[in-house]
Amino acid sequence: MRLTFLCLPASALALAACATQKPVTDTAPAPTASVSTSGTSTGPVRWTGSLQPMQQQSGGLGPTGQNKAFGNVSLSSKGNARTAISITVSTPLSSAASLNWAVLPGRCGSGALPLVGIERFPLIEVGNNGRGQLEGEMALELPTSGSYHVNIYWGSGQQISDVMTCANLRKS
Numbered sequence: 001m002r003l004t005f006l007c008l009p010a011s012a013l014a015l016a017a018c019a020t021q022k023p024v025t026d027t028a029p030a031p032t033a034s035v036s037t038s039g040t041s042t043g044p045v046r047w048t049g050s051l052q053p054m055q056q057q058s059g060g061l062g063p064t065g066q067n068k069a070f071g072n073v074s075l076s077s078k079g080n081a082r083t084a085i086s087i088t089v090s091t092p093l094s095s096a097a098s099l100n101w102a103v104l105p106g107r108c109g110s111g112a113l114p115l116v117g118i119e120r121f122p123l124i125e126v127g128n129n130g131r132g133q134l135e136g137e138m139a140l141e142l143p144t145s146g147s148y149h150v151n152i153y154w155g156s157g158q159q160i161s162d163v164m165t166c167a168n169l170r171k172s
Contacts, residue, residue, distance in 0.1 A: 045077040045142045049150060049167030051089055052108070068092045069165035073150045075103065081141040087134040089152060091126055091164065098123040099132065099164070100153040103140070108149045108166035115148075116140060118158050145171070 051071035071089035078084050087101065102114035102121050114121070120139070126132035148169045153162040 044079075045144050046172050047073075047075045047142060047148060047169040048172050049073045049169040051150075051152065051165040051167045054108075054163050054166055069152070071152075071165065071167075073167045073169065075140075075142060075150075075169070077142045078137060081139060082137050083140040083142055084137050085122070085134055087124060087132075087150075087152075089124060089126070089132045089165065091130045091132065093126055093130045094128070096128055097126045097155060099126060100124075100156055100158060101134075102151055102153075102158075103169075104149055104151060106147055106149065107168050108151075109160070110149070111160050115143075124152065 049072070051069060051073060053069055069089060069091045071087065074084075074086040076084040089099075091097075091099075100118055100121065101124055102118050104110065104112045104114050106112045116139075122134060122136060122138055124132045124134045150167045150169060151160075151163045152165045153159075154164050155162075157163075
């Protein structure tokens with residue numbers, strides 16, 4: 001019983017010592033303003049690039065060839081996190097196909113993930129003559145700075161080994 005009377009005041013004293021206020025000194029630098037990814041504050045953002053043939057990937061040690069795919073890409077901010085898309089591509093395909101594409105950070109050949117899920121990018125429809133064109137809009141907020149590229153994949157591919165052609169984008 002006597003131990004309970006001694007522990008209670010000691011506990012209260014310890015609790016009070018923990019609850020005292022100590023001045024906090026912050027030695028970390030003040031946060032800087034975040035980089036805007038929207039083109040609304042500085043006007044529309046436009047990224048363009050030329051699609052270049054990619055070296056074919058193979059698991060063997062033999063020689064590899066180049067895919068004969070060329071074209072142009074233009075992405076322009078439309079406001080409200082919307083982007084206008086214009087892609088033209090000439091491929092070695094001899095039958096109609098639907099091609100996946102994506103915008104990724106870094107330069108061609110990097111293994112980065114797309115800015116948004118690949119399923120959100122509209123398909124590029126290629127005709128029997130091997131030519132495809134995509135004109136439209138999609139929900140995508142274009143970044144205002146950095147390094148980006150567009151990959152166009154064989155069919156429904158999504159991996160770096162599935163890249164048919166790539167364009168390093170430049171802000172214009």
